[in-house]
Amino acid sequence: MIKELNSAYRIKCDTAGCKNYATYKIILKPKISLSTGVYVCTKCAKDMYEDLGKLFVPKSPVNMIKKNLLGGTK
Ligand SMILES: [Zn+2]
Numbered sequence: 001m002i003k004e005l006n007s008a009y010r011i012k013c014d015t016a017g018c019k020n021y022a023t024y025k026i027i028l029k030p031k032i033s034l035s036t037g038v039y040v041c042t043k044c045a046k047d048m049y050e051d052l053g054k055l056f057v058p059k060s061p062v063n064m065i066k067k068n069l070l071g072g073t074k
Contacts, residue, residue: 001030002068013041045069
């Protein structure tokens with residue numbers, strides 16, 4: 001799941017070399033731990049999805065990204 005972070009958060013993006021603050025937290029195993037996740041900024045999230053899109057070729061990658069980033073919670 002992807003959680004959008006409150007703007008009050010000041011957590012650095014986890015991507016090596018990226019100095020932006022994280023906008024999203026990607027929680028890989030929400031049933032196990034909500035506190036374990038990867039913090040990414042908007043730019044890195046987009047880059048990541050572009051790369052993932054190439055791997056998995058979803059039907060409509062752009063819409064899936066928007067859905068996940070802009071309001072999807074599960
Ligand atoms: Zn980043």
